[in-house]
Amino acid sequence: MKPSSWFAKALLALSLLLIPAIAQDVGKGKDFGGKDLQNRDLRREDLVGANLAGANLTAADMTDVVMTKANLREANLSRARMGGADLSGADLRLANLESAGLQGANFSQANLEGLDLKGASLQNCNFRGANLRGVSGIRDFTRADFRDADLRGAYLLGAVDYGGITAEFTGAKYDARTRWPKGFDVEGSGAKLVESVAEPVKQPAPTTPAKPADEKPAKKKKKGEAPATPAAAKTPEANRPAGAPSDADVKKLLEKFWARDRVKNTFNYQAIKFAPARKGEYRTDGVPANSDTMVFPVMVTCEHVVEYNDGTTKSEPKAQSFVFFKTEFGEWTFRFKGNN
Numbered sequence: 001m002k003p004s005s006w007f008a009k010a011l012l013a014l015s016l017l018l019i020p021a022i023a024q025d026v027g028k029g030k031d032f033g034g035k036d037l038q039n040r041d042l043r044r045e046d047l048v049g050a051n052l053a054g055a056n057l058t059a060a061d062m063t064d065v066v067m068t069k070a071n072l073r074e075a076n077l078s079r080a081r082m083g084g085a086d087l088s089g090a091d092l093r094l095a096n097l098e099s100a101g102l103q104g105a106n107f108s109q110a111n112l113e114g115l116d117l118k119g120a121s122l123q124n125c126n127f128r129g130a131n132l133r134g135v136s137g138i139r140d141f142t143r144a145d146f147r148d149a150d151l152r153g154a155y156l157l158g159a160v161d162y163g164g165i166t167a168e169f170t171g172a173k174y175d176a177r178t179r180w181p182k183g184f185d186v187e188g189s190g191a192k193l194v195e196s197v198a199e200p201v202k203q204p205a206p207t208t209p210a211k212p213a214d215e216k217p218a219k220k221k222k223k224g225e226a227p228a229t230p231a232a233a234k235t236p237e238a239n240r241p242a243g244a245p246s247d248a249d250v251k252k253l254l255e256k257f258w259a260r261d262r263v264k265n266t267f268n269y270q271a272i273k274f275a276p277a278r279k280g281e282y283r284t285d286g287v288p289a290n291s292d293t294m295v296f297p298v299m300v301t302c303e304h305v306v307e308y309n310d311g312t313t314k315s316e317p318k319a320q321s322f323v324f325f326k327t328e329f330g331e332w333t334f335r336f337k338g339n340n
Contacts (some may be wrong), residue, residue, distance in 0.1 A: 001148075032282050033071075054286060055334070074336055087161050088126075094336055116260060136260055141167045152194070152312060153177040155260075241277045244296045245324045249332050250253070254300060257336075258318070264307040271301040285323050286335040295323040299340060 003218035011160040031051045038058040047067045052075050059079040069089040088108045098118040107218040117137040121336045122144045129148045142162045146173040157179040161167050170190035180186055250272055275297035280287035285294040304316040321337040 034164060034286055038076075063291055120259075143167065146172045146191075151178055151191070155179045155308075156181055156264075157309075158262075178310075179308060179310075240274055241296060243294065244274055244277065245298075245332050247272055250298060250300065250324065253324075253332060253334055254302075254322070257334075258302075258304055260306055263309070266305040266307070268303040268305065269300070271299070272305070273299045275299070278323055280323065285325070287325055290327065294327050295325045297337075298322050298334075 024209070030047070032055045033051045034054040034249050035058045037060055038056050040057070040060045042065050043061055044064045045066070047065060047070055049069050050067065051071045053071045054074045056076045057080050058076050060081070062080050062082045062085050064084040065091055066086045068086055070087065072090055072092045072095050073090070074094045076096045077100050078096050079100060081101045083101055083103050084106050085105045087110050088106050088109045092110060092112045093114065095115065097115065097120055100120060102120055102122060102125055104124045105129050106126045108126050109130060111131045112135055113131045114134045117135060117327045120138065121140040122138060123140055123142045124144065126143050126145045127149045132146075132154050133149050133150050134153040138156055138159040140162060143166045146167060146169045150173045152175040154174070154175055159181050172191040173194045174191050174195060186238050209241070244332070251269070253265070255265070255267055268302070277294050277296050280293045282294035284288045285295050287295065299321045300318070302318045304318055306314045306316065308314070319340040321339060321340055322334045324332055324334045
């Protein structure tokens with residue numbers, strides 16, 4: 001046997017051995033929570049039931065991937081190519097889909113509640129029976145299927161059906177908070193109104209109880225003095241762990257996280273509570289691997305008021321938990337942990 005022929009066969013055998021080793025980290029039901037998979041080629045992979053919570057899938061090629069019932073909470077899918085992907089029954093809450101290619105994807109029975117789709121095109125997408133409560137940012141829904149989907153509180157103003165009347169809404173649920181495109185024939189679409197927002201009940205003005213004769217009058221506020229901050233909205237310094245972020249740091253990051261585009265956002269805080277600091281974990285807290293990064297658990301209770309351009313408002317109560325920590329550049333960041 002010639003040396004060149006022997007060498008070529010050896011290389012071929014080695015490549016056949018390496019292919020399974022390279023691909024072994026993908027497959028049905030695998031755990032990729034928090035992993036960096038950006039720019040990965042996942043075309044036609046079987047990721048049924050996989051855990052991709054918090055994974056970085058930026059610019060990944062997910063064409064025709066099968067991800068039914070996958071956990072994609074908080075995953076970064078920005079610029080991912082997802083044409084023809086099957087995400088039926090998947091959990092995509094708090095995921096980042098900015099500039100993702102979604103055309104022709106199957107999101108039937110999936111949970112996309114509260115997502116800002118940031119101008120995404122949903123042409124030929126299947127959202128049948130999906131949870132789309134409070135979604136916003138939809139640009140194009142030509143030939144999309146929204147039958148039996150939950151569109152309560154969805155913001156569709158500005159979305160366009162370039163085919164005229166090609167999107168299907170039969171049986172889709174909506175309420176008085178849903179914002180439809182201008183000129184959209186809601187009644188003719190087959191969507192059904194399932195609830196209405198009741199007028200706010202006016203509470204009687206509270207009566208001031210009589211003061212005991214021996215009680216000292218309240219100290220009058222001096223002219224120009226700032227009003228006192230409610231105790232519930234400010235963390236007592238005695239309860240703040242050493243090195244923890246300030247209330248201002250927490251609010252700045254969370255308001256950027258919660259805010260919606262093209263509307264007025266107002267945040268009314270009821271409580272910001274800190275738990276004792278602890279060493280962060282790479283998988284669950286998102287800190288750098290093999291580091292001694294300390295995380296600060298924080299629970300925030302807040303009312304998020306969204307005011308639309310037509311003057312209507314929507315109140316979204318939030319009670320959520322996070323961990324805050326500093327990056328290697330000394331800047332505060334956080335990881336969402338869950339709703340309380």
